[in-house]
Amino acid sequence: MGRGAVMPQVDVIVLGAGPAGSAAAAVAARAGLSVALVDKASFPRDKLCGGGVTERSRSYFKDAFGHDIQFDDILSTQEVEFWHAGQRLSHMQAQAPIHLAMRLSFDDQMFRHAVSLGGLDYSGHRVTDINGTSIELAGGTSLEAKVLIGxxxxxxxVARHLFGAAFDHDQIGFALEVEAPKEDDSAALRIDFNAADWGYGWRFxxxxxxxxxxxxxxxxNPDMKARMRSYTDLLNLKSIPKLxxxxxxxxxxxxxxxxxxxxxxxxxxxxxDPITGEGIAYAIKSGHLAAEAAIEALKANTPDRAFAIYLRKLKPIHRNLRIARTLRKLVFSGRFKDAFFQKMAQSGRLRHEYLNVLAGKQEYPALLLKSGLSLPRFVLRGLRRRS
Ligand SMILES: Cc1cc2nc3c(=O)[nH]c(=O)nc-3n(C[C@H](O)[C@H](O)[C@H](O)COP(=O)(O)OP(=O)(O)OC[C@H]3O[C@@H](n4cnc5c(N)ncnc54)[C@H](O)[C@@H]3O)c2cc1C
Structure with a gap:
């Protein structure tokens, strides 16, 4: 797009062309809405991420983009290892494959789909101002829309524009990663539970x-760099690329x-997800739901109702995340974590159920139902240990 020109109004502006934005633009464009897909980066662009794409993500991807993922440079594995304090708890076969993607090409794939479905390509454009549902891009181009998806x-x-801040950084997580050369042929995805507090380490x-x-x-984790050093030492990583x-x-x-x-x-x-850290699935799904809400609101000529419609559609995701946030205390808090890891080491069933959530084969409400009988005993054991 040429700089300096005044742009016509579109139905929807989607700001950000990661999994959430590209899914939103694809769904809205396929329904016949005019969509501007804006990103400050030019694609392909990288995003720091483990790149773990579950079958949950894959199914949401198919719903949003209308076809399957292209698996060209993606490694799929069913082997998962859980570790704790340098000890392997188990090496398991997941019931479903977990796909390990490079975000540079995976996100490019989604961005290209969204554009091929009719999303207008405004990648490589920085946003200088947001005014209601209109935005201004560096160079003076302004874009107007009836609905804005951040x-x-x-x-x-967009969150800063609405609420003054995106998040309180003390309330959320932080992660460090390196992309290292392959030193063996192991296809196992490895999770180390105590590599960080209220979090974990991973080797994908x-x-x-x-x-x-x-x-x-x-x-x-006030010193995440020290955590990372200990973890790369544990993994015997010979040379450490840039963190x-x-x-x-x-x-x-x-x-x-x-x-x-x-x-x-x-x-x-x-x-x-507050336990596994999975975000790609919910990004694609929520982008899809945001586009559906925009479609419904615009059809009724009530763009201001879009948020109310979206919030209703988000209920199952919010319920899932609430349950996970409660269960997280059993996995990570000082009071329960020893009992949890002891149970993980002893119980094939618990490992199996946890793996099913991780691999996207089941959701937390089902996990809660299945573990309903053993949960009270587990909580009691944690409390007894503590006292
Ligand atoms: C270290 C790490 C490891 C992770 N590992 C996994 C994993 O293995 N599996 C998994 O499912 N999830 C993982 N996640 C989470 C996952 O990366 C995110 O949840 C997911 O990328 C969210 O997608 P999104 O589209 O919401 O945002 P993003 O992918 O962050 O995309 C946002 C887009 O918005 C653009 N943008 C930002 N600001 C502006 C602006 N002002 N104007 C225009 N464009 C803008 C950016 O350039 C970017 O393209 C990991 C996260 C981290 C940090």
Missing amino acids: ADGVNSQ PKQDSVTIGVGGLTSH KGHFLPFGHFKTQPGRGATLLAGDAAGLV
Whole structure:
């Protein structure tokens, strides 16, 4: 798009073209709405991430984009290892594959789909101002829309515009990662529970490299770099490539992600699983739901109702995240975590159920139902240990 020109009004502006934004633009464009897909980056662009794409993400991807993921440079594995304090708790076969993608190409794939479906490509444009549902881009171009979807990540400019701040960084998580050369052929995805407090460490094999990271609640990990050093030592990583860090809003979703005709999706709305850190699935799903809300509101000629419609559609995701936030205390808090890891080491069933959530084969309400009988005993054991 040429700079300096005044743009016509579109139905929807989607700010941010990650999984949430590209899904929103694809769904809205397929329904015949005019959509501007704006991102400050030019694609392909990278995003710091383990790149774990579950079958949950895959099914949401198919719903939003109308076809399956292209698996060209994605490694799929069913082997998962759980570790604790340098000891392997188990090596398991997941019931479903977990796909390990490079975000550079995975996000490019989604962005291209959204544009091919009719989304107008405004990538490589920085937003200088937001006014209601209109935005101004660097260079003076202004774009007007009836609905604005903020899918611009954890530091969302749209959230800052609505609420003054995107998130309180002390309430959310932070993660460090390196992309290291592959030193063996292991296809196992490794999770180390105590590599960070209220979080974990991970080693995810990719097709040509391996992603190693630690992440956890910022308030419980004041020195994440030291955590990362200990973890790379534990993994015997010979040379350590450049560390990169990024906030992730796990455990702190916004109960009111938007207002009127402005909706927040994905990380901008805090939709990250508070136990596993999975965010791609909810990003795609919430982008899809935000677009559906925009479609319904515009059809009724009531763009200001878009947020009320969206909030209703988000209920199952919010319920899931609330349950996960409660269960998180049993997994990570000082009071219960020893009992949890003891149970993880002893109980194949618990490992199996946990793995099913991790791999996207089941959701937390089902997990809660299944573990309903053993949960009170587990809580009592944790309390007894403590006293
Ligand atoms: C270290 C780490 C590891 C992770 N590992 C996993 C994992 O293995 N599996 C998983 O499911 N999730 C993982 N996550 C979470 C996952 O990365 C996010 O939940 C997911 O990327 C959210 O997608 P999104 O579209 O909401 O935001 P993003 O992917 O962050 O995309 C936001 C887009 O908005 C653009 N943008 C930002 N600000 C502006 C602006 N002002 N103007 C225009 N454009 C803007 C950015 O350039 C970007 O393209 C991880 C996160 C971290 C930090």
